[in-house]
Amino acid sequence: MRPDPQxxxxxxxxxxxxxxxxHAVDEVPHTHPDPGVDPHAPLTSPVPGTxxxxxxxxxGPVGSGKTALVAALCRALGDELRLAVVTNDIYTTxxxxxxxRNGVLPADRIRAxxxxxxxxxxxxxxxxxxxxxxxxxxxxxxxxxLVLVESGGDNLTATFSRGLVDHQIFVxxxxxxxxxxxxxxxxxxxxxLLVINKTDLAPLVGADLSVMARDSAARRGDxxxxxxxxxxxxVAGMVADWVRGLLPARTDRRGGPAKxxx
Amino acid sequence: xxxxxxxxVLADGRLPAGGHAxxxxxxxxxxxxxxxxxxxxxxxxRGRLATTGRITAAFAAAxxxxxxxxxxxxxxxxxxxxxxxxxxLDRHRLDALDxxxxxxxxxxxxRRASRVQGRALLRAGRAIWSVDPAQRDRHHPVALGIVxxxxxxxxxxxxxxxxxxxxxxxxxxxxxxxxxxxxxxHSLLAELAGECDRLAALAAARAGDPIDLLPxxxxxxxxxxxxxxxxxxxxxxxx
Ligand SMILES: Nc1nc2c(ncn2[C@@H]2O[C@H](COP(=O)(O)OP(=O)(O)OP(=O)(O)O)[C@@H](O)[C@H]2O)c(=O)[nH]1
Ligand SMILES: [Mg+2]
Numbered sequence: 082m083r084p085d086p087q088x089x090x091x092x093x094x095x096x097x098x099x100x101x102x103x104h105a106v107d108e109v110p111h112t113h114p115d116p117g118v119d120p121h122a123p124l125t126s127p128v129p130g131t132x133x134x135x136x137x138x139x140x141g142p143v144g145s146g147k148t149a150l151v152a153a154l155c156r157a158l159g160d161e162l163r164l165a166v167v168t169n170d171i172y173t174t175x176x177x178x179x180x181x182r183n184g185v186l187p188a189d190r191i192r193a194x195x196x197x198x199x200x201x202x203x204x205x206x207x208x209x210x211x212x213x214x215x216x217x218x219x220x221x222x223x224x225x226x227l228v229l230v231e232s233g234g235d236n237l238t239a240t241f242s243r244g245l246v247d248h249q250i251f252v253x254x255x256x257x258x259x260x261x262x263x264x265x266x267x268x269x270x271x272x273x274l275l276v277i278n279k280t281d282l283a284p285l286v287g288a289d290l291s292v293m294a295r296d297s298a299a300r301r302g303d304x305x306x307x308x309x310x311x312x313x314x315x316v317a318g319m320v321a322d323w324v325r326g327l328l329p330a331r332t333d334r335r336g337g338p339a340k341x342x343x
Numbered sequence: 344x345x346x347x348x349x350x351x352v353l354a355d356g357r358l359p360a361g362g363h364a365x366x367x368x369x370x371x372x373x374x375x376x377x378x379x380x381x382x383x384x385x386x387x388x389r390g391r392l393a394t395t396g397r398i399t400a401a402f403a404a405a406x407x408x409x410x411x412x413x414x415x416x417x418x419x420x421x422x423x424x425x426x427x428x429x430x431x432l433d434r435h436r437l438d439a440l441d442x443x444x445x446x447x448x449x450x451x452x453x454r455r456a457s458r459v460q461g462r463a464l465l466r467a468g469r470a471i472w473s474v475d476p477a478q479r480d481r482h483h484p485v486a487l488g489i490v491x492x493x494x495x496x497x498x499x500x501x502x503x504x505x506x507x508x509x510x511x512x513x514x515x516x517x518x519x520x521x522x523x524x525x526x527x528x529h530s531l532l533a534e535l536a537g538e539c540d541r542l543a544a545l546a547a548a549r550a551g552d553p554i555d556l557l558p559x560x561x562x563x564x565x566x567x568x569x570x571x572x573x574x575x576x577x578x579x580x581x582x
Contacts, residue, residue, distance in 0.1 A: 195581035197364030198519045207359040209463035210581075 134165075134225035135327055136215065138204065138241035140268055141252035143234030146278040148176045149311045150252055150320065151231050155185035157321035162226040162328070165190045165218040167211060169203050169233045176231055192218055200233025208245040226328060237266030248327055250320070254279040259288040262296035270300045274307060274323055281310040349494050352471075354504040356511055361463030365456060366516035366580035367391060367509060371568030373520055381527045384517050388510045388531055392538055394562040396509040398447055399484045400539075400546035401558045402440055403505035404498035406488025408550045409436040413475075414492055437478075437485060443554040444482040450566040452573035454482075456582035461486035468493055499547035506539040506546075507532075516580060 139147050151166055158164055166186060168176040170193060177193040180186055192214040196203040203210055215228055230246055232239060241249045251272035253261045256279055262269055269275060275297055283290055290308060297306045307319045356362065369387065372378040378387050412433040448454045461481040468474035468490035478489050484505055491501035514528050549557065569582060 195364055195578070197366070197516070197581060198579045199363055202363050206357065207361060207363050209359055209361040209466055210364055210459075212466065213361075213459070213462060 132329065134163075134215075134219070134228045135248070135329075136228045136230060136246045137324060137327065138230045138232065138246035138249035139252060140204065140232040140235070140239055140241060140249060140272070141276075142236060142254075142257060145234070145252045145254040145257070146276075146311055147231050147234070147252050148179050150250070150276065150278070150309075150317055151176075151229050152180055152183055152185045153311055153315055153317035154229060154321055154324060155180065157316040157318070158227065158324065159186060163222070163224060165192075165215075165222060165225050165228050167192045167194060167214045167218070167228060167230045169194045169196050169200055169211065169231060189221060190218070196233055201235050201239035204230070204232045204245060205240060205242045208242050211245050227324070237261070237264060237268055240267045240271065248273045250274045250276055252276045252278055255283045255288040255290065255293065256286050258286070259290070259292045259296075262293050262300055265300050269297065272304070274305055274320070275301060276307050276309050276320060278309045278311060280308050281312045350496055350500045350504065353491060353494055353496065353500075354507055356515060358467060359463075360467040361460050362508070362512050363515075364581040365460060365512060366520070366582065367395070367513035368562075368565040368568050368572075368582070369513040369516045370520060370578060370580045371572040372564070373517075374572075375568065377564075378517075379521070381523055381531070384514070384521075384523065384528065385531050385534075388514065388535060390562060391513065391565070392506060392510050392535055392542070394560040395565065396506045396539070397542050397546075397558045397560050398444075399487070399505040399509050400502035400542045401549065402444055402482070402484035403487040403491065404502040404543070404546040404550040405552070405554075405557060406437060406440050406485040407491045407496070407498040407501035408488075409433045409440070410489040410492035411498075413437070437481075437489070439554050440485050440488075441482050443557060444484060447559050447561070448482075448566075449561075450569045452569040452582065453566060455573075456569070457482045457484075459581070464490055497547070498550045499543050502546035502550075503539055503543035506542045507536075510535055510539070520579065 139151060141147055148168075151168075155164065155166065164186065166177075166180060168174070168180070168191065170176050174193040177191050180191055181188055194203060194210045194214050196210075211230060215230075218228065219225060230241070232241065240251075249272050251268040251274070253269065253275070255277060262275075262277070277290075277293055277297070280290060282288070294306070294308070305323070307323070309317060309320065311317060352358065368391070369378065369384075372383075372387055378384060410433075416433070444457065445454060448457065458480060460483040462479060464483060464486040465474055465478050465481060468486070469476060472490065472493040474490055474493045478486070481489065487505050487508075488498070488501050491498075491504065496504075511532060514532055517523050518525050518528055572578060572582065
């Protein structure tokens with residue numbers, strides 16, 4: 082169900098990083114992450130004057146649209162950034178194969194990590210295989226600006242280790258029910274960006290987006306939330322902008338040679 | 344001062360060194376129908392310990408001896424630039440141990456799995472202890488000897504961590520894959536503890552032997568299973 086825009090604005094149920102603004106009648110409620118403000122300390126590099134790629138984790142429950150979002154970001158950013166992707170499937174190379182089939186990135190820019198029945202272990206407790214994959218990409222491709230790491234579909238408790246990624250996006254979908262943000266969990270509450278995907282399905286599953294907006298604002302405080310339909314927006318414009326905001330200024334980025342992870 | 348607790352840190356299944364993604368051949372054995380229950384797991388673990396376990400213990404101990412000598416020589420060289428100790432033989436010994444494992448591992452898939460886990464263990468060793476950053480691509484048992492040496496552990500303890508790891512990995516995979524009773528599975532591990540100790544003592548006693556005289560027990564079904572497994576389209580474990 083589309084939320085009533087008047088109720089939306091009346092309750093102020095969503096936050097704007099850059100202050101409130103009007104929404105069109107048919108617009109989905111959303112918050113505006115400010116691409117100009119990076120809340121994190123700059124990346125340290127073992128060698129002064131060089132940088133390693135920014136690593137962004139994309140997690141969330143099974144089927145919420147993580148791979149579709151990775152594909153969208155590749156479409157949006159593939160031409161402007163030196164980009165690579167690591168996927169963590171539960172038991173196949175399905176996600177990597179999807180990206181290849183859709184031609185969003187050449188094969189040599191995609192690595193699939195095998196996770197031994199435990200996708201959350203590979204992104205949180207024992208990140209070695211993922212670090213090896215990132216290192217392999219840097220060795221074979223040279224300097225990179227951005228590495229996207231997709232987690233295997235898991236549950237609401239699965240988040241990335243800060244040893245593996247610099248920032249993380251948590252993707253849930255409206256088809257899982259509008260209760261998901263209320264349930265919370267570390268992914269919903271602490272991810273740097275929460276993406277509520279498949280808003281096009283909301284009327285079909287009776288999900289109330291204004292409830293989801295209110296609950297995620299309550300759970301997440303000042304952290305941004307984006308409502309998205311990858312069917313309607315195949316380049317995930319707002320998420321791509323948020324990612325752009327994470328990267329150092331372009332001149333720095335083209336600087337020295339890539340640094341290997343230690 | 345290095346004590347038993349350091350050995351516990353190194354042998355802990357939760358050490359972030361990539362082990363969780365590997366089943367030690369168990370997934371292939373399960374899917375072939377040879378392993379269905381606790382009794383099957385018991386036989387599998389005994390066989391694995393007597394073959395892969397024995398080799399792992401021997402090569403971990405031998406690598407630990409060589410790596411300790413290299414470290415001592417490096418420390419001497421730091422303390423006194425003119426010490427002139429020639430440690431080239433010991434550095435060469437690490438390479439030769441690696442080659443010895445290549446020769447004992449006919450299956451390319453198993454060689455890859457061993458090197459992947461060696462690389463992950465060396466990464467952990469660099470982050471936790473002071474492992475030489477030049478050591479990156481080693482078979483797992485050699486990596487274990489190198490990391491144990493950096494942690495200050497003696498060869499027998501490198502060997503016991505190696506022997507135990509060859510059975511604890513597949514045991515934990517069996518709990519995840521077959522849903523076996525975890526108490527029953529850990530009982531099997533407890534029963535094998537004495538054998539792990541015995542293999543480790545033997546390995547330490549022979550850690551200086553020529554490489555051709557070190558154990559070379561083979562488990563053809565593990566080798567064949569690993570090759571078949573590597574070609575599956577859908578699998579839960581990397582090996
Ligand atoms: N209607 C609709 N479908 C979507 C949207 N985004 C993704 N999908 C579909 O949802 C399904 C799952 O998407 P994926 O991108 O594979 O989801 P995932 O999170 O990567 O799934 P796992 O990796 O298996 O956990 C696919 O059929 C997509 O086409 C969306 O915005 N709207
Ligand atoms: Mg996916």
